[in-house]
Each structure stands twice: as C-alpha cells, then as structure tokens.
Amino acid sequence: NAGVTQTPKFRILKIGQSMTLQCTQDMNHNYMYWYRQDPGMGLKLIYYSVGAGITDKGEVPNGYNVSRSTTEDFPLRLELAAPSQTSVYFCASSESPILEQYFGPGTRLTVT
Amino acid sequence: RKEVEQDPGPFNVPEGATVAFNCTYSNSASQSFFWYRQDCRKEPKLLMSVYSSGNEDGRFTAQLNRASQYISLLIRDSKLSDSATYLCVVIGFGNEKLTFGTGTRLTIIP
Numbered sequence: 001n002a003g004v005t006q007t008p009k010f011r012i013l014k015i016g017q018s019m020t021l022q023c024t025q026d027m028n029h030n031y032m033y034w035y036r037q038d039p040g041m042g043l044k045l046i047y048y049s050v051g052a053g054i055t056d057k058g059e060v061p062n063g064y065n066v067s068r069s070t071t072e073d074f075p076l077r078l079e080l081a082a083p084s085q086t087s088v089y090f091c092a093s094s095e096s097p098i099l100e101q102y103f104g105p106g107t108r109l110t111v112t
Numbered sequence: 113r114k115e116v117e118q119d120p121g122p123f124n125v126p127e128g129a130t131v132a133f134n135c136t137y138s139n140s141a142s143q144s145f146f147w148y149r150q151d152c153r154k155e156p157k158l159l160m161s162v163y164s165s166g167n168e169d170g171r172f173t174a175q176l177n178r179a180s181q182y183i184s185l186l187i188r189d190s191k192l193s194d195s196a197t198y199l200c201v202v203i204g205f206g207n208e209k210l211t212f213g214t215g216t217r218l219t220i221i222p
Contacts, residue, residue: 033210040120042199042212043156058209090155098144098203101210103155 001026006091006104013081013111021076021107023091031094032074033101034058034066036087043090049074081111113138116202118213125190126221132186133216135200144203145183147174149196150215156199159185187218195220 004025013019025032030051035043035058045058049068063085065077074093078085088108092101118135125131137145145162160167162174162183173186183202187194200213 035212040214042116042214044212045209048209097210100146100158100161101156103157105155 003027004091004093004102004104006089006107008107009105010108011110013078013109015081015083015111017081018077018079019081019109021078021089021091021109023074023076023104024072025074025091025093025102026072027093027095027102028071029093029095029102030071031097032068033092033094034064034074034076035090035092036060036085037090037106038087046076046089078109083111085109086111115139115211116200116213118198118200118216120214121217123216123218124221125218127190127192129190130186130188131190131218132184133198133218134182134184135202135213135216136180136182137200137202137211138181139202139204140178140181141205142181142202143205145174145176146201146210147172147183147185148199148201148212150199151196156212159198190220192220192222194218 007022033048034046047066049055091104094101147159148156149159150156166175171188175184197215199215
C-alpha cells in the first residue's frame with residue numbers, strides 16, 4: 001500500500017495564480033483532512049471530509065476549496081494565491097476520527 | 113486560552129536521560145488524546161494514543177489527568193533517534209476534528 005500520496009512536493013506560485021494540490025489514499029478510509037503547517041506552528045485544519053460527496057470547513061478554510069468525488073481522492077484548490085498561503089500542506093486520512101491519522105509527505109508551497 | 117497548549121521547548125537532553133513534557137487542553141469534554149511525532153521536514157506520525165488509565169509502550173509512557181486537563185509524555189533512556197517534535201492532539205466530544213498543539217521540540221545530545 002502506498003498509503004497517502006500528495007503531489008506536487010514543491011511549488012512556487014505567483015500572487016493571484018491558482019493551483020490544485022492532489023491527495024490520494026489507498027486504504028479505503030472515509031475520513032480525509034487537509035492541514036496547513038506554518039513554521040514553528042502546529043497543524044491547522046483547512047477542510048475535512050467524512051466520505052465521498054461530503055466536505056466541511058475546518059479552522060482556516062478561507063481561500064481554499066475542496067471536493068470529494070471518490071473515496072480515494074481529496075484535492076485542495078487554491079484560488080487567487082496570496083503570500084499568507086505560503087505553508088506546508090499535509091493531507092491525512094483515517095478510518096475514524098478517534099483512530100490514527102495517516103499523513104502524506106506534504107506539499108511545500110511558496111507564494112511570491 | 114488556546115484549545116491545546118504545549119511548551120515549545122527546545123528541550124535539550126543528554127542521551128540516556130529521562131524527559132517529560134505536558135500538554136494542556138481547555139475543553140473539559142475532550143474525549144480522545146494522542147501524541148504524534150514529527151521529524152524535521154517530515155509528516156507527523158502517531159506515537160501513541162493516551163488512555164484514561166495511562167499507557168506504556170517500551171520507553172514511552174503517556175498519561176491523562178482529566179481533573180487538571182493535561183496529558184503527559186515521558187521518555188525514559190532517551191536515544192538520539194528520539195530527537196523530534198512531539199505534537200499533542202486532542203479530539204472534542206462528538207467531534208470529527210483533531211486539534212493539534214504547536215509541538216514540543218526535543219533534541220537528544222550525545
């Protein structure tokens with residue numbers, strides 16, 4: 001099993017550009033999450049999903065959108081990138097919220 | 113008050129020593145607690161869950177104090193490979209979202 005995979009690993013965006021961060025898991029988990037981690041900080045939840053077709057906002061959803069058309073994929077869309085969105089983005093999945101979350105390797109995004 | 117608070121450290125500890133750090137949480141209805149480990153520039157990985165009765169996994173012991181609303185992690189006979197950031201994670205009652213602490217950075221010195 002590959003677990004949770006994320007692409008790309010690195011990306012530099014100009015202000016105002018858009019992009020989609022891809023996340024795929026092969027563990028058949030219903031729960032998937034997107035987090036951002038700023039330097040020296042903990043993870044902040046952006047969006048999460050409890051199953052295909054169901055998504056909900058986390059702590060810091062502004063400037064982002066998600067969709068969940070399949071169990072495996074949970075892409076994160078950035079519209080009109082801003083410098084404040086410079087961060088490391090982690091996708092995670094779990095069988096249940098109270099069980100272990102499995103994280104992808106992260107995407108390092110810089111907006112200049 | 114933050115939902116989950118940790119001393120950011122750094123804790124610089126000699127190899128073989130015992131080190132402990134705490135994590136406080138503000139929501140008394142929180143139901144599930146975890147310690148995750150994050151190596152530099154890597155993704156977090158589950159270290160251990162924290163049970164009400166306390167639990168041990170080799171050199172690691174986790175405890176929960178509901179009265180004072182904190183969890184703790186004790187590492188005995190520390191190894192160089194224990195150097196990492198330790199993230200405290202709390203889940204509220206009936207909640208599907210995890211709240212992460214900012215992490216405690218631990219460096220084991222040879």
